[in-house]
Amino acid sequence: MRRFSILIILFAFIFTPVAAQQEAPQTSLNHYIEFLSESSELVIHRFKMLGDYQEDVSRYRKRPDYGLRLPSSGPLEEYYYKKALGGLGVEAAKRKQLNAGLENVWQVLIKLDETCKALETYVRLRDYERDNLKKSDALAAEMQSLFERYAHDKNALYTQIRQIYAGIQNRAATDPYIVTENAMGEVIAAQQRLLEALPYYLDEETKAEWPVALVRQSMLDDEKALATIGNTASQLQYPASDMVGTFKSALVSMQDIKRRALDDHNFAAQQSARHGNAVYLSLVEQFNHDMLEFYKAFVGYSKPGHLLLNYPFFSPVMKAESSEKAAASEGTKPFQDKSFHPLNVKKAAAPASAATIKTLNQYIDWINQSLRQMHLLQMIVRNYQSSAEYYRDPAKAQKRANLSYSHEDFKLPSSEYALLLGASTAIPEPYRKSVTGQAGVLMDVLQEMDGLSIELISYTAEKRYLQDRLKRSDAILDRYLVLFDILDKKKEQLYNDIRRIHESYPNATPQSSWYIAGNAMLKTMDNGHDVMFGMRDYLRGETSKLPETTNLRTDSRQLIADEYKNMKGLQRYGRNNGLCPYTPYEDLGGNAGRFAEKVEQYKPESSGFAAHPYESFYYFYNNELVYQYNNFIELSKAGLLKTVNQPDVFAFRRTAPHKETAPPVKAPEPPVEKPADNVAGVQTNHAEIPVVPQPPARQDAAPLTNGGKPGPEAAAAPIAQAKRDTVYVERVRVDTVYVDRNAQLQNVTRSLDGFAPNNMVLLLDVSSSMNSPYKLPLLKRSIKSLLTLVRPEDMISIVLYSGKARVVLKPTSGSKSAEISRMIDLLQSDGDTDGNEGIKLAYKTANKQYIRAGNNRIVLATDGEFPVSNEVVDMIRENARQDVYLSVFTFGRNEHTGQKLKKLSELGMGSYAHVTDASADLQLILEAQAKKLAGK
Template sequence: MKKKSVLPPILMASLSVAMAQEAPVKSLNQYVEFLSNSTQVVANRFEMVRAYQKDVAQYRKNPNSDLRLPSSGPLEEYYFQKSLTATGITAAEKKGLNASTNAVWDLVTRLDETGKMLETHVRLNAYKNDNLKQSELHIAEMQAIFIKFSSEKNAFYKQIQDIYRKYQPYIATDPYLAAEKEMEHVLASQQQLLDSLPYYLHEEGQFEWPAALVQKSLLADEKLLLTFGKMQSKLAYPASAVIPDFKEALSAMQNLKRRALDDHTFAAGQSARHGNEVYLALLKQYNQDLLVTQKSFVNYSQSARKLLYYVAYSPVISTEPSPATSRAISRTAPFEDNPVQTFSTIRSSAPAKPATVQALNGYVEFINESLRQMHLLQLLLRNYQTSAEYYRDPESAKKRANLSYKHEDYKMPVSEYALLKSASTSLPETYRKAVTQQAEVLMNILKEMDGLSIELISYTTQKQYLQDQLKRSDEILDRYAELFAILDHKKEQLYNDLRRIHECYPNATPTASWYIAGNALMKTMDDDREILFGIKDYFQGKKDQIPNTQGLASGAQQLIADEYKNLKGLQRYGRSNGLCPYSPYEDLAANSLRFAEKAGKMKTVSPGSSAHPYESFYYFYNNELVYQYNKFIELSKAGLLKTINQPDLFTFRRGSSQKPAEITPSKKQPDHTRQDQRPEPTAGNVRTEEIPLTKTEKPASANAGQAAQAQHDTVYVERLRVDTVYVDRNAGLQQVTRSLDGFATNNMVLLLDVSSSMNSPLKMPLLKRSIKSLLTLLRKEDQISIVLYSGKARVVLKPTSGSKSAEIARMIDLLQSDGDTDGNEGIKLAYKTTNKNYIRGGNNRIVLATDGEFPVSDEVLQMIGANASQDVYLTVFTFGKNEHTGQKLKKLSQLGQGTYAHVTEASADLQLILEAQAKKQLVK
């Protein structure tokens, strides 16, 4: 005979209480649902006001347009009426709650009526008669109701909570009540943060933004996440499954806060837009994820415990203070340095705790992020330095467009640094003090870099270069060169100390394959690092010989030979699975061999090259070696330490402060004073011919609709060509003249493949280099557009004048390899962009840059052919280690009457210049 299961007395008592309190809690939840649905009404009106305000701003700029407001439907009373029928509470409690219900409903009704009055006012176009005065009064009244509603709603919910606690006293040992309290604490803290953040209806002007409060919330919730859900194991399914969902929702809130802190840059501080975006993002995450998850927990817990819903957050529009006055930009003070605190490590008898390893890897990530931001600045400053030299002569500078500088994409790792300091408490005090001080110095250097860039913005905006002939600009650039070298040195000190600390702890699983393989990979990474440092020393003149790569090659070969021994017992998932440990192991070994081979074939600095040969080593080391190693460490979770990236100190170099020499046409070029003049044929069968550009009433194909919209007049121009229509141009680059004098105005659309496969030293870096080689030659009348077709095709740079080469270069530097290829949509968008900005008699050309073939639809093929007959041509550049053998891309360029070329390190600096010289200037 089976024994009857006997529930513990505490659980039996809890179930009895739960059954008795079902009716009161159910009634209270009806009031909460009324509040949350009323909040949704308020949120909808809030969105209406936001959208309307944007339209009003446009209307004030262009009064010829009309304002529009869609009419809203009747106010839904269902939840209001339902809440009044609650029966599970006492008469006195019901009376008090119903009074609050009616007060809140009156506010909601007033808000709805005011919104409808505004809708009617707009539909009658009455705003045109009073210059929006009545409209502004309606908006002001709605703003006041938003604030009043928020206050009344919070007081009402507090009233509900007080009654709830009478029926449902808190029992700390009850897992459901404990989990409910944890969630309530989180929700209340997020509401408190939202209450402290402003949302301004008018974004213009500089307003203070409470970054310190966001950081305080971030740190507090990061600690809370470590202990949240301690009662999960005592909860029954499915309520238990909600705990990790709630933690994930809170983590998403944390990510928003981190982004908010890091994006709070100097540029973001020039308006209220950044603060508004943060407010809306947190509001959405709170109501649509965090709150929804709490409601799921309440619903899933009903069989064990009747719990209370939490109330939604209602948005408000803050009263706008007087805009902060613009402060004069003062000279940036040198960063505050701290002497490196020496310390001795003591061999620990116990393995490092997971929190300790996590903190050490946090420092590594902080270093890497600092280097990423430094590299971004190097690229920005390199472009600025090139442009600035043309402004050294004040008289010449006055004839040019204004010199400008921006660094809005530079973001200091504020959140990472704050979390790092918080997590470092897991380190022993001696170690913690030493590495924390060093990290602080790195942050101070980044702050000085930020300050110097802000100075440059002010310097160029106020045109101070016209007064001092770039004196202060030179001082700032010189200081940057020093700071880049200092940061490189100090990050190395910090990383070496992190290695020492990590090595003083024994590993918890020294015989595990993850640990054995990780150590083998680390040895190879150290060999890679030694070779990279040797190459850097060689280029800096510290060594007169290229480093010997025999040891690296031998170690990488041994790594391959020991693969199955090192990875014994670890599952192989295959390359398509990101959890497979074999992929990063094998790639690091193979790439190390390639690195050794690459170092053995190292080239010296070429005087005419725009890129330093170290650049390819920089990209290879960080992308092909460090990335693979750190990926393996992340997969292992075996207490191993990541490694750091290395900077390219040759990216930004200070040279002589001389204005670049004016580029003059080669003497070999013919005199283009007469239209019928013909240059002599050169290598590659280069010749010119007259090509009639005929105006077309209809597109040659129904799929080439954009071509029909362009004004293709009947004019005759000289177009430099190879063969009759198409050229396979991979030779004869030595004939290129570095000048656009005498050539037609360019309308060039760069159609770039930035899919993940382009992430290679012989692809993306060469693509960027090829484009930048043209920038210094561009004239004011030339225009460049950029279309990307990784994932969804999109225009990332609208037609931009050649006088804004720094802006174009900045966009090129931001290109990153990611996503899939969608070539068809990219080609369509490129033709649309080209035709929309068509230049009569100009070189209207699309340059497709890719590393591989992709399927092309018949529709797109017809479009290419039709546009080629209307003076819009398609050139194809391919990238990669080996020249492509496929014929599809070559056929595209043939059909588009353009060029086909495989871009290599030798040709990258000249290939795009050839395309900009594809048509001679029309002689009038």
């Protein structure tokens, strides 16, 4: 028996090398690739560690009491290195070459690991306090050099691997697996070239050029690749065939990052390396852990018939600090206007292709995005204009804080524009030149707007207003007024031409319910458009009569009456399902009648209101009519065309120069009658508060009002009748706060006209207990009622605390109400409640987006009480003193009798309400009306 065991052992020793030699060459080569990917992960970890450490160093240089920290890196893993060395599938001579390259990479990793550990020891011993970070800088520089050396040696080894792989690959070039491998490889190589060209700076304060043109071209190349990458999937066996689609989705994700990167690369982002660094790391992460992982799965599923080669992860490098200097501004050049002859549109014999319909709708989307950006600038320059007036007198301006200007949220829709030009080849040649030319002029107008804002930034920073008494400022604001009007008129011409091109084609499915219902809705939209423009003319004084609304009222009734005939055969999913076509159809029918009624009942407002009356029509038309119509078109399968929003043409108006008058004599303050100690949960302070002189009311005055909610008649009530407590708030950023609650929901106006900008964080309980008709559906309805009114200056965030607390919607402008609405549609009841962490995350989100003198408010929506820690209680109390309030909404068949949630709302100086079917449409609107603009 013992002799038999010895024979088995000898047999194993003899045949193990033979078995190893039977390993396929591709398998051995993939061991080298696996090592490179794993080692690249280690390098990326060190790369990010150094970036975080450098932030701490920068902070330490400013505040030496801060202290430095550096986590332990742990031991260097040898497993994949030894596994690659042990692969015997490659012939000896070539294996020797590969192992030499492998050893080079391994030695760099060892050196990088030693350098990291030296830095860790240096930080742990706090030696930076003794040498003023001298050794820290030397070690950081050495690590940067090692990142670059690693990337070089890794690429050299991979090149050797590819050469050997090409020599052993014996499949025909037409083999679908080889064709797919090559197609994916071209996409991967293109992404690598872009990553190698993008800079990453260790010092984020570095100001340098970012390769915009390169990213734009890469994005356009991706569009071409997306059109062809999946053509061979049907020739592959499952599950390899399925990986082609997932690889394509990874490319779409890369494309999305590039699009956001281009649009976010505005003037504010260009002032440092933060934007470029963030894009770089996002692309590296997406490339390594999405695209290459899906490719690796394709390779794995292609076995055993096809042995393919993997790709190693990309390893980042750091660029040397830039010494580039920003070019001096030479003023903003006016856009070059062009005239275009009316299109000679001819009826087409055949329906338009899907690509043509898609491109025409891309034009509409781009116009709407341009209008959103224009409206944002209207708000910004309106606020600047009112502030600038107080700096017209240099002597008095010297005594004030510096005048400043910023348009950091303004973003040119450059990515959509680039994609639009690329897709325009789908439009027939006779029309293409005109529509692309018109789009180019609109883009030039937006670029001039951006340039004027950039000029205002340097103008205010250099205090040139003290020398020229706002002369250049006035010229820029006058120019803005012209540009806003030009963009409005030119977008209308472009839309009309796009629509004429669309209508020149016969519809492919004229009998479908999508087409029949869409046409009926378009007729309503056209009449709504006429009413909207009639209201504009009336408020401009160009006509003496309100617009006729008979046709719009008729359309509204007809849409409702013909619903089941028009929508026959279309599936109804329910109002809470974002894919249900009945919801936008029904809403447009009802809203059209409401719009007609709104116009008919219009009466000129009394003087003293900050907002122009057109504003409410602007929001209603875009959110209640255009949004619903475009939502239906997006759901349809009938080749229909969207429509454009309309701008608020009265949002920015030039004001006459402000003439300061002598300050009024301060009258003695009357004694304050002591009210109840607590008004709607707000702790009052009856100490005497010094009066701060305020500038006169203006069209865009900053909000200076309450932490509670005013009634709609508050502005019109005589001052003598307004008895309010004054709440003293310590924080400098907060103005006087007045309490005036309207808990009975009486006479609530469905408008945010005259109310302060909102920074509203919706803290939503979507645990499984919320799955009831009296809970989650009412919550969704309440939020959507507010979305019909929100303005671009309103910011909405959503935090969920079902299971792990998480932000599902970062602060989003009201101009993106459709995006917010889609997020609401996706909410589902599931999981447990983690209220404490949800509240913490909500306050973090609210403070990050804080709006000075705005309505900074967290709305906690839940169906029941939960334990709250002392830490969270203190956080609520402290934030309320800092002008961040907490309101609580409860849901359920019966009103809650518990006192904990009510106590939280009192601590948070907010409201407490039980939401029912009767109050769901108004309750959240009331929270958004919690602060009024000055003078309201």
